[in-house]
Amino acid sequence: MFRDTHDGDCPSYMAEYSRKQEALDYHEHPKPGKLGISVTKPFSTYGELSLAYTPGVAEPVKAIRDNPEDAYRYTSKGNLVAVISNGTAVLGLGNTGALASKPVMEGKAVLFKKFADVDVFDIEVDADSVEAMIDTVKRIAPTFGGINLEDIGAPACFEVENALIEALDIPVFHDDQxxxxxxxxxxxxxxxxxxxxxxxxxxxxxxxxxxxxxxxxxxxxxxxxxxxxxxxxxxxxxxxxxxxxxxxxxxxxxxxxxxxxxxxxxxxxxxxxxxxxxxxxxxxxxxxxxxxxxxxxxxxxxxxxxxxxxxxxxxxxxxxxGRSDYPNQINNVLGFPYIFRGALDVRAKRINMPMCVAAARAMGELARREVPQTVLEAHDKDALAFGPDYIIPSPFDPRLIDFIPPAVAAAAIETGVARSDTPSHYPQPAIDINDQ
Ligand SMILES: NC(=O)C1=CN([C@@H]2O[C@H](COP(=O)(O)OP(=O)(O)OC[C@H]3O[C@@H](n4cnc5c(N)ncnc54)[C@H](OP(=O)(O)O)[C@@H]3O)[C@@H](O)[C@H]2O)C=CC1
Ligand SMILES: CC(=O)C(=O)O
Ligand SMILES: [Mg+2]
Missing domain, CATH: 3.40.50.720 (NAD(P)-binding Rossmann-like Domain)
Incomplete structure (x- = not known):
């Protein structure tokens, strides 16, 4: 495990070597990569074949042709986010190229799914200009309920994000920003x-x-x-x-x-x-x-x-x-799964500044609450409490899903970018979003 190696001296050369090998093995075995596709409908009879594929599939096609909003009803669009990179600023490793960014984008997909049940396609784009990147994302956007841009270096990232926000009616969010x-x-x-x-x-x-x-x-x-x-x-x-x-x-x-x-x-x-x-x-x-x-x-x-x-x-x-093997991990893993969860759940057209501030305030508030047993177990600790070594919630805090999406959704509704009401299963926001 990548943890507790920094409690004492710096890791030795051999420990460092074995950590690197462990990471490569994790990604290689038992199947290369970290993601697969799963099917959400029964599919074992001729009848189900004729519903999932032709002739049955023609019915939702016609419905969506006549009313594009029906895509949210009959396809996975509403819960599907594209994690898209051109590989120009991958972590702090610089411009690795699109292909080498794929492990990070697959990793983001894992976090989206595990923490907030958001489905993701990771998409690595060989785009040699801002225009090519914008054009590519615009063309594939109909597939998705949201676009998470990742590891695109400045200043291109600003131009790409601004153009896409302008052009699309789904949330476009550059996670690194x-x-x-x-x-x-x-x-x-x-x-x-x-x-x-x-x-x-x-x-x-x-x-x-x-x-x-x-x-x-x-x-x-x-x-x-x-x-x-x-x-x-x-x-x-x-x-x-x-x-x-x-x-x-x-x-x-x-x-x-x-x-x-x-x-x-x-x-x-x-x-x-x-x-x-x-x-x-x-x-x-x-x-x-x-x-x-x-x-x-x-x-x-x-x-x-x-x-x-x-x-x-x-x-x-x-x-x-930003790492998980020291106390106080300030890493966007705490944000993007839950921010998109909130935005998708109210079909927000965009993710605006008040939604970001609401997310930050909800997250800060959660760190002040008593730490649950599951978090202590995930961190292999007997005690954790708000203080110099606990300023931010753990990514394994199961209450993040109850704190952040409701705050984001409430701010989306308040600022007029939501296209549907708060889902009935949402708890009351833990913060007053008008008190900003
Ligand atoms: N913990 C977290 O959640 C996150 C961490 N990050 C980290 O932030 C870093 C930057 O990412 P991002 O903003 O996407 O990348 P960008 O490529 O957009 O920006 C990198 C910036 O770092 C500056 N820089 C590079 N070397 C030095 C140096 N020696 N002294 C001062 N400034 C320097 C560059 O300066 P110049 O403009 O002069 O080239 C540039 O402004 C990465 O290491 C990344 O891992 C990013 C996102 C999330
Ligand atoms: C965490 C992250 O997104 C980065 O370092 O780029
Ligand atoms: Mg990043």
């Missing part, structure tokens, strides 16, 4: 409170200025952070208004400041959020931060800095990574 942002928002509110700080006053260094970074900072501003307190850094250092090499997306975060280097910014930062790549911040830089900092090193699979390294220089910080 908004999925990540929601978990960052939930975790940061809780971590800052534990450190005795507020989002409104916190000075934030965001390492990375791509898809995840820009959307996360947008959501934090929506939740109360001050734009002028954000120091976004790309591979050339602090993004400031004296730079003339910024895309329009980065330029939104160009602050008027005399800070030029990461060291300059870290010396005043209450919060470090890494959404860049491995090893992009040093122990010395973490040491520069004022008392009681929050450090989210979220690059996958290898963080900007490890918890072992941060703890070797200070013990007053709250730390999170």
């Amino acid at each position: 908004h999925g990540t942002a929601i978990i960052v928002g939930a975790g940061l509110i809780n971590a800052l409170e534990l450190q005795g700080k507020t989002l409104a006053d916190a000075k934030i260094v965001c390492m990375g200025a791509g898809a995840a970074a820009i959307a996360s900072m947008d959501l934090l501003i929506e939740m109360g952070a001050a734009r002028e307190n954000i120091y976004m850094c790309d591979s050339r250092g602090v993004i400031h208004d004296g730079r003339d090499d910024l895309s329009k997306y980065k330029a939104k975060f160009a602050t008027t400041t005399d800070k030029r280097t990461v060291d300059d910014a870290m010396a005043i930062a209450d919060v470090f959020i890494g959404l860049s790549g491995p090893d992009t911040v040093s122990k010395q830089q973490i040491g520069l931060m004022p008392a009681k900092p929050v450090v989210f090193a979220l690059s996958n699979p290898n963080p900007e800095i490890t918890p072992e390294d941060t703890r070797s220089v200070r013990d007053d910080l709250i730390m999170a990574t």
